[in-house]
Amino acid sequence: MFRKIYINKVLIIFFSLFFFSSACSEDIFLSLKKNKVNVRYGPSFEFPIKYIYKKIDLPIKQIDKKDNWRRIIDMKNNSGWIHWSQLKPVNSIIPLNDKLLFDKPTIFSKPLAKIKRGRVLIIQKCNSKWCKVKTKKFNGWIKKNYIWGKIN
Numbered sequence: 001m002f003r004k005i006y007i008n009k010v011l012i013i014f015f016s017l018f019f020f021s022s023a024c025s026e027d028i029f030l031s032l033k034k035n036k037v038n039v040r041y042g043p044s045f046e047f048p049i050k051y052i053y054k055k056i057d058l059p060i061k062q063i064d065k066k067d068n069w070r071r072i073i074d075m076k077n078n079s080g081w082i083h084w085s086q087l088k089p090v091n092s093i094i095p096l097n098d099k100l101l102f103d104k105p106t107i108f109s110k111p112l113a114k115i116k117r118g119r120v121l122i123i124q125k126c127n128s129k130w131c132k133v134k135t136k137k138f139n140g141w142i143k144k145n146y147i148w149g150k151i152n
Helices: 002-024
Strands: 028-032 037-042 048-054 059-066 071-073 080-083 087-089 092-095 099-102 111-115 121-126 132-133 141-144
Touching: 059 080, 059 087, 059 092
Parallel strands: none
Antiparallel strands: 028 059, 028 087, 037 048, 037 080, 059 071, 071 080, 092 121, 099 111, 099 141, 121 132, 132 141
16 A cells, blocks of 8 residues: 555656746757858758758757757758757747738838748847837837747
């Protein structure tokens, strides 16, 4: 009887810790530091290049790390390994659908542009529901919903 209670308590503690740590784990987003970044099959320069990103500031999600290498996944579920020297803290987002860019953080302000799905936007600052972003041509506010990338 005592042994059964002890085993049940141990199992409850184990599963509680497992689910608590899973619920508290936070996604890590990074951005590409350069216009040309090699993605490799494994975490070493000895591994062949899988594909090449050609978009500076592209936000990517870190899903693993080994030494100075980060395993990443992008918005299209492409994955591979990138050396940490080619990455920087996230400073960009990608809208998952077409969005309007506004002059102020309200839908009642002047619309400035229609931002197409998949466009890389550089974050300048954010509040609870909006982010001020810039593109090559525009600076304005965009709603935080339906985006790829982490917003602080």
